Amino acid sequence: MPERLRGFRDFYPEDQEIRREIFDTMRDECRKFGFREVDGPSIESVDLYAHKSGEEIMAQMFNFMDKGGREVTLVPEFTPTLARMVASRKDLIKPLKWYTLAKFWRYEEPQSGRFREFYQLNADILGSDSLHADVEVLNLAGSIMKSLGLGSKVKLKISSRSLLEDIIKYLNIEKKDTLYYLLDRWVKINEKDKENLIGELGISKEKLESIITGKIINELKSSNLDRLMKIMDEFNEYGTIKIELDLKIVRGLAYYTSTVFEIWDLEEKMRAIMGGGRYDNIISQMNGDYTPAVGFGMGDAVVENLLKREGLWYEKDKRRVFISIADDKGRKYSYYVSKMFRENGIITDVNVTERNLGKQIEYAAKMGFKYSIILGEREFSNKNVSIRDLITGEQWSMSLEEAINKLKNS
Amino acid sequence: MPERLRGFRDFYPEDQEIRREIFDTMRDECRKFGFREVDGPSIESVDLYAHKSGEEIMAQMFNFMDKGGREVTLVPEFTPTLARMVASRKDLIKPLKWYTLAKFWRYEEPQSGRFREFYQLNADILGSDSLHADVEVLNLAGSIMKSLGLGSKVKLKISSRSLLEDIIKYLNIEKKDTLYYLLDRWVKINEKDKENLIGELGISKEKLESIITGKIINELKSSNLDRLMKIMDEFNEYGTIKIELDLKIVRGLAYYTSTVFEIWDLEEKMRAIMGGGRYDNIISQMNGDYTPAVGFGMGDAVVENLLKREGLWYEKDKRRVFISIADDKGRKYSYYVSKMFRENGIITDVNVTERNLGKQIEYAAKMGFKYSIILGEREFSNKNVSIRDLITGEQWSMSLEEAINKLKNS
Numbered sequence: 001m002p003e004r005l006r007g008f009r010d011f012y013p014e015d016q017e018i019r020r021e022i023f024d025t026m027r028d029e030c031r032k033f034g035f036r037e038v039d040g041p042s043i044e045s046v047d048l049y050a051h052k053s054g055e056e057i058m059a060q061m062f063n064f065m066d067k068g069g070r071e072v073t074l075v076p077e078f079t080p081t082l083a084r085m086v087a088s089r090k091d092l093i094k095p096l097k098w099y100t101l102a103k104f105w106r107y108e109e110p111q112s113g114r115f116r117e118f119y120q121l122n123a124d125i126l127g128s129d130s131l132h133a134d135v136e137v138l139n140l141a142g143s144i145m146k147s148l149g150l151g152s153k154v155k156l157k158i159s160s161r162s163l164l165e166d167i168i169k170y171l172n173i174e175k176k177d178t179l180y181y182l183l184d185r186w187v188k189i190n191e192k193d194k195e196n197l198i199g200e201l202g203i204s205k206e207k208l209e210s211i212i213t214g215k216i217i218n219e220l221k222s223s224n225l226d227r228l229m230k231i232m233d234e235f236n237e238y239g240t241i242k243i244e245l246d247l248k249i250v251r252g253l254a255y256y257t258s259t260v261f262e263i264w265d266l267e268e269k270m271r272a273i274m275g276g277g278r279y280d281n282i283i284s285q286m287n288g289d290y291t292p293a294v295g296f297g298m299g300d301a302v303v304e305n306l307l308k309r310e311g312l313w314y315e316k317d318k319r320r321v322f323i324s325i326a327d328d329k330g331r332k333y334s335y336y337v338s339k340m341f342r343e344n345g346i347i348t349d350v351n352v353t354e355r356n357l358g359k360q361i362e363y364a365a366k367m368g369f370k371y372s373i374i375l376g377e378r379e380f381s382n383k384n385v386s387i388r389d390l391i392t393g394e395q396w397s398m399s400l401e402e403a404i405n406k407l408k409n410s
Numbered sequence: 411m412p413e414r415l416r417g418f419r420d421f422y423p424e425d426q427e428i429r430r431e432i433f434d435t436m437r438d439e440c441r442k443f444g445f446r447e448v449d450g451p452s453i454e455s456v457d458l459y460a461h462k463s464g465e466e467i468m469a470q471m472f473n474f475m476d477k478g479g480r481e482v483t484l485v486p487e488f489t490p491t492l493a494r495m496v497a498s499r500k501d502l503i504k505p506l507k508w509y510t511l512a513k514f515w516r517y518e519e520p521q522s523g524r525f526r527e528f529y530q531l532n533a534d535i536l537g538s539d540s541l542h543a544d545v546e547v548l549n550l551a552g553s554i555m556k557s558l559g560l561g562s563k564v565k566l567k568i569s570s571r572s573l574l575e576d577i578i579k580y581l582n583i584e585k586k587d588t589l590y591y592l593l594d595r596w597v598k599i600n601e602k603d604k605e606n607l608i609g610e611l612g613i614s615k616e617k618l619e620s621i622i623t624g625k626i627i628n629e630l631k632s633s634n635l636d637r638l639m640k641i642m643d644e645f646n647e648y649g650t651i652k653i654e655l656d657l658k659i660v661r662g663l664a665y666y667t668s669t670v671f672e673i674w675d676l677e678e679k680m681r682a683i684m685g686g687g688r689y690d691n692i693i694s695q696m697n698g699d700y701t702p703a704v705g706f707g708m709g710d711a712v713v714e715n716l717l718k719r720e721g722l723w724y725e726k727d728k729r730r731v732f733i734s735i736a737d738d739k740g741r742k743y744s745y746y747v748s749k750m751f752r753e754n755g756i757i758t759d760v761n762v763t764e765r766n767l768g769k770q771i772e773y774a775a776k777m778g779f780k781y782s783i784i785l786g787e788r789e790f791s792n793k794n795v796s797i798r799d800l801i802t803g804e805q806w807s808m809s810l811e812e813a814i815n816k817l818k819n820s
Contacts (some may be wrong), residue, residue, distance in 0.1 A: 001697045002457040002494065005482060010495050013446035013508070020437075020447055027430075032752040034729050034759030036423035037430055041485075041527055042452070042513060043472075047412040053423065062453075064474030067517050072415060073483075085420050093776055097763055098423070103452060103513070107477050117451055125762055128451075132741070133762040139745075143752075236746040287411045319444050331542070335549075335648040342442040343751075349444030352505055352543040366503055374529055 003106040005115030007108075016329040017316040022148065022303065023101055027119045028393025029144045030099040033136070035123055038098045039344060042083040042209065045240075046071040048080045056252050060106040062116075063298065071128040074105040077296065078122040079282065084157075086126055094291065095126025097136075113271045113302045124295025126283070131227050132354050134259050134278060134294050141263060141296055142240025142276055146305065149312050155242040158232065159249040161277075163224040167211060170177045170220055173202050179211075186212060213244050224258065232257065242266075248398075255279040265306055273306065274298040321407050322364035326357050326376030333380040337373065340400060346407045365390045370410065374402065417526030429725040432558060432713065433511055436531045438556045440509040441548070441728075446506045449475075450491040452778040456481040458490045466662050467557075470516040472526075476760060484515040488532040488707065489665065489692065496536055497698025504537025504701065505544075523681045524711045534705025536693070541637050544669050545644040551673060551684050551706055557587055558678030558713065560749025564673050564683060564820065565652040568642065569659040572668040573634040577626055577657070581613050586683050590597050593658045596622060597678075626654050634668065652676075665689040669704065675716055683716065684708040731817050732774035734798075736767050743790040749785065750810060756817045775800040780820065781811065 004010060008395060011019060027037070046063050063073035071349060075081060078100060086092065086203045101121045102178055123140055125133040131410070147152050174291070182189075189197075198208050210216040217225055228245065234262055235243050241263070244346045251260040258279035276296025283291040307313045325331050334350055341348040349369070353358045357374070374395070376384040385403050388395040414420060421429060437447070458471050473483035485491060488510060496502065510532045520526060533550055535543040548566060554566050558756055574589075583589055586732035592599075592607045599607075608618050620626040620683070627635055638655065645653050651673070661670040674680070686706025693701035715721045733748055735741050751758040761770045766786070774782045784796040784805070795813050798805040808816070 001497065004451060004494065005453060005455060005476075005480065007477075008451035008453065008490075010451070011449040011496075012495070012499070013448060016447045016449050019449070031728060032755070034732075034757055036727070036729075037426045038423040039426050039429070040424060041414060041418035041420070043414045043415060043515070043527065044413060044416065060477065066415075066472065068416075070415065081420075084414065085422070088413075088420075088424070093756075093773070097759065097762075117453065128763045130762055130764045132764075133677060134764045136760065156628070234741075234745065237570055237742060238749060299621065317446070318441060319446075322444075331644075332647060335644065340628055345442070347444055349507065350485045350506075350546065352540055353538045354540045354542075387816045410603070 004294075005112035005116075009115060010119070013317070014315045017318070018313060019300070020306075021117070021299070021316055024100060024123075025147045026144055026298070027099075029140060029147055030121075030123055033140045033143070035097040035099040036320045038082075038085065038100050038114070039102065039300065040075070040078070040085060040100065042075055042103065043072050043086075044075055044081060046073050048084060048155055049073065049076070052092040055254075056237065057106070060108045063106050069233065070075040072249045076100075076104055077253075078102065078104070078294070079124075079253075079334070080111050082122070082124060082126075083286050083288070083293075086164070087283050090289070092345070096126040096274075097124075098126065099123040100153060100265065106379040107232070113305050115301060119300040122295060123300045124293055127291050128294075129292035131231050132234070134231050134365050135238070137146040137239075137276070137294055138231070138235050138243075139238045139240060141276075141298065142297070145241050145263065145273075146351040148307065150306060150310070151241055151304075153306065153310055154265055156261055156263050157244055157249050158228065158245050158259065158261040159245065159258055160224050160228045161259050161260055162252070163217075163222060163228055164247065164250070166220065166222040166224055167216055171207055173201055173203060175200055175202075180250050182208075183211070183252045184252065186248050202308065211247050214247055216247070217297065228259070231389045251275060253277075255282050256370055257281060263298075265309075270305055273304050317368065318347050319349050319367075319369065320347045320410065321349070321371050321373055322360075322367070323348065323349045323373045323375060324357055324360040324364065326374060329380040330375035334374045337375060337385060337400060341374075341404065341407065344405065346404065360392070361388065366380060371407065415526075417520035419525060419527070423727070424550050424725045427728070428723060429710070429714075431726055432618040432710070432717075433529070433531075435557045436511060436708070437509075437555055438632075439550060439557055442532055443507070443510040443553070445507040445550065445735055445763075448495065448510050449512065450485070450488070450495060450510065452485055452513065453482050454485055454491060454494075456483050457512070458494060459483070459486070465664075467516070470518045472515045472517050472788075485512075485661075488512065488514070488530065489534075489663075490535060490690065492532070492536075493577055493692040493696050493698070493703075496701055497693050497696040500699070504561070505543065507534075508536065509533040516682075524591070529710040530784070531708045533707060534703055536703040536705075536706075537701050539690065539702035541641050542644070544641050545648070546706055547686065547706055548641070548653075548671065549648045549650060549663075550647050551591070551686075551708065552645070552648070555651050555673065555683075558717065558791055560713075560716060561651050563716065563720055564675055566640065566645070566671055566673050567656040567659050568669065568671040569655065569657050570634050570638045571660070571666055571669050571670055573627075573632060573638055574657065574660070576632040576634055576785060577621060581617055583611055583613060585610055585612075590660050593616070593659045594659050594662065597785050624657055626657070627655070634711045635726065655686075661685060663689055665692050667691060671706070673708075680715055681712050683712045706747050716772070727778065728757050729759050729779065730757045730820065731779070731781050731783055732779040733758065733783045733785060734767055734770040734774065735761045736784060739787040739790040740785035743785045747785060747795060747810060749815065751805055751817065754814050754818065756814065771798065771800070781817065 256277040280292035666687040690702035
């Protein structure tokens with residue numbers, strides 16, 4: 001019997017229904033902020049990623065040759081598709097505020113919070129180089145965290161690649177890549193490797209520590225620093241989640257140009273929940289008009305882990321009533337009753353088996369329904385319904401209208 | 411510059427927002443019927459399809475060898491994944507009513523209503539062999555059509571493979587495959603090919619025509635016919651869309667065992683909007699417990715074409731207000747005002763550029779906003795807002811509370 005592939009997930013109702021609520025919450029927040037939804041293909045030409053995505057992503061692509069001999073890949077991230085979509089339409093009035101919630105694929109080793117197939121929300125503002133665009137996407141991300149009940153459990157960490165360039169110049173660091181590597185892996189690499197790498201940089205350990213702690217900004221004059229401080233101030237003015245400057249945030253992706261940011265759980269025990277930044281050059285690189293842009297991606301897996309850790313992962317079965325059927329007249333009547341219930345917004349299940357009444361009620365109780373409506377010849381003749389409380393075992397007759405009111409308010 | 415692949419689609423907001431409404435409508439109807447959502451991988455082992463899917467689907471798969479040397483494929487349909495999910499969980503209480511709305515891929519020639527990548531809603535009842543399960547999935551499909559405004563534009567065509575077996579026996583037809591082929595292609599093949607194929611069957615043209623027109627059922631006694639008639643009666647009892655018996659409906663997929671059905675536009679000018687049937691053996695073939703099942707798939711492309719033909723395809727921009735910013739004090743104040751608007755459910759866009767006030771208002775008008783809120787030092791000091799009607803050019807001052815009420819009711 002063929003099994004599910006490694007790194008892929010099946011979602012049964014007990015998990016999928018809460019996932020749907022999370023996705024709906026994300027979409028609702030995007031909408032409230034005036035972001036508009038877009039959607040793109042799950043397969044793109046490999047060329048689309050060649051010069052835009054980082055090496056890490058290139059190595060992890062699910063690429064293959066299609067039946068027409070094209071080198072294609074399952075999409076590993078959204079930004080290149082987004083850039084292609086914007087570059088190919090010259091009529092779009094900018095700035096654009098767009099979001100999408102879609103699946104992406106990366107062939108990497110499955111581990112906690114990381115799968116080969118995952119969902120990711122992407123929200124971007126395209127066509128504004130203003131810092132207010134940076135603030136707006138960050139306010140959206142913070143609002144999503146709040147709406148998910150995670151507002152006090154997470155923090156936004158922010159930095160700027162152009163600020164880092166200023167620091168590199170200020171400290172006369174020649175090996176820029178080594179610095180990036182060191183910052184990115186700071187919590188992961190051992191002391192000896194650190195010493196060696198610091199040696200390569202040609203700066204003192206104290207100077208490096210002033211970058212790590214962020215204290216370096218007190219000795220620096222830089223318009224890029226002023227910009228970052230203004231973003232942080234305005235983010236606090238709107239007020240969603242904590243924010244802190246962290247020069248260790250560099251983001252692996254090749255295309256970021258200035259602001260970069262991530263959201264982490266307060267204890268930094270998990271992976272980043274969200275990551276993004278400003279990428280001003282991709283769209284013009286694709287022969288589009290110059291379109292500075294800023295945005296983020298937020299995956300499903302770490303959000304799920306954090307919600308579980310915080311005890312916020314519940315089953316969300318919304319079914320309200322199960323209709324049990326006593327006889328043929330009851331079956332006929334059930335079509336009228338179930339239609340009325342559903343038209344009144346009551347989530348209504350109905351017996352679709354040949355089981356006897358006792359078995360039907362047993363099934364409804366086992367499935368966790370609070371109420372079962374019972375319909376037979378008597379109810380059909382009296383134009384009413386019997387309703388049974390499956391927890392107490394009590395049973396009453398009432399009019400259809402009364403039943404609708406009772407179920408709506410239960 | 412890399413282009414989008416052939417047979418794939420980009421969805422910009424003007425189309426994606428109505429698509430989202432259609433998907434939400436489909437999900438809402440599934441939920442109201444007590445179906446619960448599931449989700450599966452987009453990549454499966456090729457083996458999963460080997461004996462279950464028809465030859466046509468096998469030939470159209472996007473299959474490839476992954477980096478671990480596994481023969482995998484992008485999923486061409488949902489049923490094999492669903493069967494795998496049910497077979498691998500012995501603890502599930504049946505019957506199950508499950509739905510999913512996901513992407514699928516087939517490498518075929520793109521044409522009207524058919525793409526290489528498409529969305530499809532699948533809804534299935536698993537674990538009941540009762541005809542009432544068939545009726546329930548059909549009622550759901552009919553209700554979705556009604557909710558999309560297509561109730562009077564479409565019809566359900568229904569047949570039964572086991573009834574067709576009875577007819578084959580009754581008429582002593584030996585070449586069953588030829589009959590299936592002839593029924594399936596009846597409207598497409600030319601008269602000469604028809605004559606030849608009828609010759610092969612060894613029955614008279616009149617007899618074949620009595621199958622095509624359905625008149626054959628008047629001379630036949632068959633429990634499978636009685637079952638089909640009962641399904642049609644109960645479907646009419648619930649009452650959603652037109653239904654008709656059509657013995658030409660055979661469905662290409664290999665796994666259907668009795669009931670088969672499709673929804674078509676009344677004129678039958680498009681492709682099938684939905685297709686499905688009863689498949690009682692797949693899950694036991696995958697070493698699961700015997701689980702008779704019935705369900706359907708409904709793609710996005712033909713629904714879209716029909717909505718467009720019927721003039722039901724509108725742009726669904728839900729943005730209500732654009733906040734223009736006159737100065738720094740106005741920017742600061744905008745964070746408070748936009749947050750209040752959004753917390754009150756008003757979809758609020760805000761200037762994220764360095765444009766002057768005139769340009770901001772010009773942009774808001776071009777984007778089709780009816781109102782712009784204007785915030786500056788004066789509004790900040792007075793703790794009120796200015797609101798401008800972008801159509802008439804009128805402008806008033808009002809309290810934030812008044813503005814919220816006005817925008818909520820506009």
